[in-house]
Amino acid sequence: MSASIGTLTDHWIDGARATGGDGTIPVVNPATGETIAEVPRGGRAEIDAAVLAARQAFGSWSRVPLEDRAALVLRIREGIKNRHEELARSITAEMGSPITFSRTVQLGMPMATSKGVAGLAADFAWSEEVGNSLVVREPVGVVGAITPWNYPLHQVVAKVAPALIAGCTVVLKPSEVAPLTAGVLAEITADAGLPAGVFNVVHGTGPEAGEALAAHPGVDMVSFTGSVAAGRRVQEVAAGTIKRVALELGGKSANIVLDDADLTKAVKVGLGNCFINGGQTCTAWTRLLVPASLHDEVVEQLVAASAKYTVGDPTEDSTRIGPMSSDTQRSRVESYINRGVSEGAELVAGGPGLPEGLSSGAYVRPTIFASVRSDMTIAQEEIFGPVLAVMPYSDVDEAVEIANSTIYGLAGAVFAGSQERGVEVARRMRTGQVDVNGGAFNPVAPFGGYKQSGTGRELGRYGLEEFLEVKSIQL
Template sequence: MSKSPLKSFINGAWVLPATSTATVDAINPATEEVCAVVAVCGHDDADRAVQAARAAFDGYAATTLEHRIALVEKLITIFERRYDEMVTAISTEMGAPYDLSYDAQAESGPGHLKATVKAVREMAWDYDVGTDGIVTHEPIGVCVLITPWNWPINQIVCKVGPALITGCTMVLKPSEMAPLSAQLFAEMVEEAGFPKGVFNMIHGTGASVGDTLTSHPEVDMISFTGSTRAGIQIAKNAADTVKRVAQELGGKSANIVFADSDLEAAVTRGVLHCYGNTGQSCNAPTRMLVEQSVYDEAVAIAARVAKAAQLGDPMKKGPHYGPVVSKAHYDKIQGLIQVGIDEGAQLVAGGTGRAEGFDRGYYVKPTVFAGVHNKMRIAQEEVFGPVLVLIPFIDEADAIAIANDSPYGLYAYVQTNDMDRARRVARLMRAGGVSINGTSQDYMAPFGGYKQSGNGREYGEFGVRDFLEIKSISGFRTA
């Protein structure tokens, strides 16, 4: 793989930074070898990208919806043609196992784009209000889109797709830790033929370009996915110019398992879902709340499933998990596992240290803690790795209280054979989404959270609306 510094895409051209010569190495987490070198943009490059988006906005916003849909549909065709390249890029840059990368990570690209096209065709763009007025929707303007490494193309496309199709122009800042998928996607956008300046992508770090992008007076809207800490700083940067800010931030999702559920299936499903993407998903069910009467049995099942989990090469097919994304992230997870031990939680699977059988790669042992209560750090802090805690509860009210006792509220889960209870509990859980008995979320359903898990919603029509202004015009229907 070429180690020439990756260029940014500004105003329809591939360019190196104007003044900076700094680079960042992207590391393959399975081999610990450099998989890409990123040329780090600075303030001047960020400003140039924003100005290109501003210059392109009026013309692109004036195009018809059907024209923009046609461009996005062409982008879908290109993506599907280069699908295997995207699978390889994601597995290489952040360690997603091949099957996960093929079936979910890469698939989210065309999946979200198709859902966005469906949503804009079905939603009402203009409608009557009052005796003679209308309400209409218009693109919000220049958007800055900042995306993470853990679901790299998912988060890129669920922002870029709605921005493109609503008539916005944009600057994408992907994670410098996972640049290969973003680079490939930018090539696809270029091939699809969007006008220059509509889509710009700059490589960089939060320190090198983050403040410039999020405080820039020519930016109208920021869509950010990442840590709650970074989200707070972005909101502060945006406040002086009253930008719209949509954020999808951290999570510590509760998974309530009632005694009347199929316990073997419910606990197994919960453990496997927690470990999916090697625990590096903001909506992972990392707190399993189990009814007291079946708690010991659930602990035994969870420990058995964790000990049977296999780790392996991300480039190979099979039902295994991959490494976590980086040495720094590996070290953070190790520290939090040690915190759990020091807090007195019962380690029933996994633990500290590199996973057995690996002398390189950031492989974390799939870990389960029992004897946890909700005031422990490992029950409150987002580990973002394959670490599950089991917490007992007494009754339904106790389960809901524990589930909601968190600074986060992104997602939640409930397992029971009593559907009346399932619906009742789902309504009472303070989270932006709830899964009942292992059901999956559709691309058209809104995704986002309560409390410190963010604001705004992505996916489908809900994601489209984040990129639109609402205008009412009175007298519009007067003869």
């Protein structure tokens, strides 16, 4: 990690760095255990200052012409592009994504989503006539954004880019586990010409800074990405001021492989999606549902394919799975692996303990369980690590029933002999997005979940609408 990243550790309030808070929070490289930086432990006072700056900036920013707001988002995108390597190394250092993944996906997604929302702004229906009424869409106001550590730049940009285009101002509370990237982004926004107070960053913990932001009467909307438990708490504290709350929460996504699917493709793509970012992805397909008659054949292919997922130093280009984001996360994942073993799932790859050749760091072994039942913990709870549950089914009706049997509904997949059959099954899945036969990520399609996976949608037109109020003017 370059020295410059380690110095970007202050809050960013009203267009300048700011200190303050109850001590500091160490930022630990999970691959080495080394403390690479510290951020201030902000709380109510820092949130108050940031919200005040955002409220004062809102009036003028919301009146900036739309084309100028969109152009500024594109300049921020250009700034991200110009500091691409620095940001990639920051992400790898603070939360452990393999450097190749950081360069391609961790940086590629915010580049794509910001370009996507900026590109649709001009044609968006900002106003329309309904009978004798003029219906207009206006910015919701000050947005409190609370983001997780697993995609520390993408999750921020997915909220900030549409909020800025909508005419909102933002106070960001990034994850204290991976906060350094937000500091770089703050500098980028200033270099792009974003007026002071429009984008603010306050570091701190969820129970302190996060709750102060969600409860603040000067915040008009909270956009949160994280766990179900934390999202539930955000919703509770935000309820006191009846503000809008958008939640993008957890997942336990099912990948249904039908009996006429291309098994080789289903295994390759499915395993890759489960192990993506070390399994620390809310949309990861962590349950692989296969016909009982094909179960053993699929498991054999999975075990062979899993051997190619090298675990190790995330700064090495060849590494495919780095450490978990922290030692706390490593312990969480390993506890689920042990739970799978104790509940009788068939361990066919990986298991508890450090990967071979590694004696330290927050690493886990990529793990595959076979013959998993729906009543097992590893089939119901989000593990957030490289752990796959293979689940046999008897017919398509049972496969759909299993897929829909958790509290989650964020993502999923279907592999079928024909697209038509795949779409038919996809329509029956109670989840916010489904990939059929490995359909590609679409940066302007709506992203969000059913059930306890959240409320609201991000990305594209649907994400932009989250940051807008609707007003009727009768003529």
